[in-house]
Amino acid sequence: MRSFLPACLGLVAAAFIALQLPGCSGYDSLDELDNELSGLIERERDLTLGTDASRGEPIDTIGQGRATQTPTQYDREPQSTNPTTNQLTTQPSGRQMRTGDALIYAEVASPLDPDNEYATRLDLEGLLAFAIANAPEYRRQKEVIFLQTLDLIIERHQWGPRFFNTTTARLQGDIPEAGDHEQALNLINDFTVSRRLPYGGDISATALVDYTNLLRKSSASTGSFGSQGTTLSLDLDLPLLRGAGKVAQESRIQAERDLIYAVRDFERFRREFLVDLSRSYFDLIAQQEQIENVRRQLISNERLAARFASLAEAGREAVFQAEDAQQTVLSNRNSLLNVEERYATAIDLLKLRLGMPITDPLILVPAEVLVPEPVLNVTQSVNTAMDNRLDLQTRRDRVDDTRRAVKVAENNMKADLDLDASLDLRTRSDRDFGGVNFDLGRGDYALGMTLGAPIDRRIEQAELRRSRVRLEQNERDFRVERDRVVLQVRDSIRGIDQARYTLELQTRGVQLNERRLEGVRLRERTLGPRDVIDAEEDLLEARNARDQAAANLRIRVLDYLLNTGQMRVAADGSWMPPGKLVPIDDATQTQPQPESGG
Structure with missing residues (x-):
């Protein structure tokens, strides 16, 4: 008995050690999982977008957070902070605010x-x-690919060989009677390998080892102190009608295609996101120019008001002329304050979208995108969009997904006809310790077929009808989306033509108003301050309209590249050919040229 006890304890120890080891089909660490994730994403990106597509940041920077313990995370009634009005503390300003009082602005950078x-x-x-x-929005979209890749890894693992091992230890005996009883230790180890078959069904192999050690024998017992037996089993379950064929691979096929869709969606989002940021950037640059225009107008009107005030004091001009000029200065100062406040609010909103702390100061440096003027051929542009638009490709492929769903639903209408087979081999029964010496004379096999009549298929009929309706919906939605893409391309072309023409008109308008202002200033004493002020305001409006038209033209070109699927941006945010960035010089800011294309 003592000779078997160390063996039993060793087997138990080995079983517990095995529990601490990683599985045969698992990962030694999360780094291996991250490596597989990165490999899958890069492979699908290369297949979908080409080898020169953006790689982005390493995948190991995603999902590295840890769930830290907090004192309140398990509270069933978390506390809320909502003090009463008597408990609120405020710093009094020293006076009551009334309607018409001036607003008090905090000092901000x-x-x-x-x-x-x-x-x-x-x-x-x-x-x-x-x-x-x-940017939180950008990172959230990257995590969608990460999660979709995890879904594919899980699905692939379901189809690969899967290993299971279960070890059971049991100590058993009878109720002692006058100290004469039996006590035995029983160890059972069950090791199974299973795999799903590509056209339906699964196959598995199981090795069952049963080891018993009799720790204490009764006086009436005549058996040995221990025994060991092994059983090897092979099982096959194969559908022949329902669930058989390519429909069995539907979950695997859809998971593979969903990752492709996620890659396309992210790249499409990335381009739209960057174009939208560029639109915000150009709008803010235009606001900078508007602020500068208002400031120049204010300086000019202050000089004018000072001049007419001097003339009024000398009795050479009417007092109301000087007061009119001073009122215009006050209006200009209010306008400057308004445009600066709008710009500051827009900057804060931009910082929020960028993921930058609101309290951090941000200064936008003017820069212009110079893009070669696109060939505005409607037919060629539409064909380019049909070939290159990633979202349209995904919509087209999803129609194929619904077609497969119809096939799956039709297959579910069939009868259940399954083939099952099994084979069991055991070790020799004439030995207490059989080891792996299987006795072919003690083997068992079984072969059978199970038929399930398709009596109740009401749910399956409803699912089939639903899948056909969804197929018609997706086909119709694809046609509508295709027409929408054509509309977007045509609108982009018209928008570029209109923006270019508008910029030319506004540039001429600035030139005319500058000459008009020069002429009015030459006859300032004769015409009075009102004509000068009107000329200043008209010039300001013309400059603002010109700056906005220049920004609109740049945005229209970017929209055209996006709508035709030709927008390309590198991983670091730099524009890939045909676009490039160059600084705007002072001359360009003062007098943008309509033929710059940006």
Whole structure:
């Protein structure tokens, strides 16, 4: 008996050690899982978008957070903080606010202060690079690919060989009677390998080892102190009608295609996101120019008001002329305050979208996108969009998904006819310890077929009808989406033509108003301050309209590239050919040229 006890304890110890080891089909660490994730994403990206597509940041930067313990995370009634009005503390301003009182603005860092050494300065490329690294919306979309890849890994694992091992230890005996009883230790180890078959069904192999050690024998017992037997089983379950064929691979096929869709959707989102950020950037640059235009107008009107005030004091001009000029200065100061406040609010909203702390100062550096003027051929542009639009490709492929769903639903209408087979081999019964010496004379086999009549298929009929309706919906939605893409391309072409023509008109308008202002200033004493002020305001409006038209043209070109599927942006946010970024010089800011294409 003592000779078997160490063996029993060793087997138990080995079983518990095996529980601590990773499975044969698992991962030694999360790094291996991350490596497989990265490999799958890069492979699908290369197959979908080409080898020169953006790689983005490493996958191991996603999902590395840890669930830290907090004192309140298990509270069933978390506390809320909502003090009463008597408990609220405020710092009184010393006076009551009334209707018409001037607003009191807090001292904040101006987003236009060029001398702020702590400010983050970003041009368009820097803005895009910062957004790629920090924008919550961008990162959330990257995590969609990450999660979709995990789904595919799980699905692939379901189809690969899966290993299971179960070890059971049991100590058993009878109720002692006058100290004469039996006590035995029984160890059972069950090791199974299973695999799903590509056209339905599964096959598995099981090795069952049963080891018994008699720790204590009764006086009436005549058996040995121990025994060991092994059983090897092979099982096959194969559908012949329902669930047989390619429909058995539906979950695997859909998981593979869903990852392709996720890659396309992310790249499409990435392009739309960067174009939308560029639109915000150009709008903010246009607001900067508007602020500068208002500031120039204010300086000019202050000089004019000072001049007419001097003339009024000397009795050479009427007092109301000087007061009119001073009222215009006050209006200009209010306008400047308004446009600066709107710009500051827009900057804060941009920082929120970029993932930048609201309190951090941000200064946008003007830059212009120079894109070669696109060939505005409607037919060629539409064909390019039909071939290159990733979202349209996904919509087209999803129609095929619904066609497969119809096939699956039709297959579910069939009868259940399954073939099952099994084979069991055991070790020799004439030995207490059989080892792996199987006795072919003691083997068992079984072969059978099971037929399930399709009596109740009401649910399956409803599912078949539903799948056909969804197929018609997806085919119709694809046709509508295809027409929508054509509409977007045509609208982009018209938009570029209109924006280019508008920019030319607004540029001429600025030139005319500049000449008009020069002429009015030459006859300032004769005409009075009102004509000068009107000319100043008309010039301001013309400059603002020209700057906005220049921004609209740049945005229209970017929209055209996006709508035709030709937008390309590198991983770091830099524009890939045919677009590139160059700084705007002072001359360009003062007098943008309509033929620049940007």
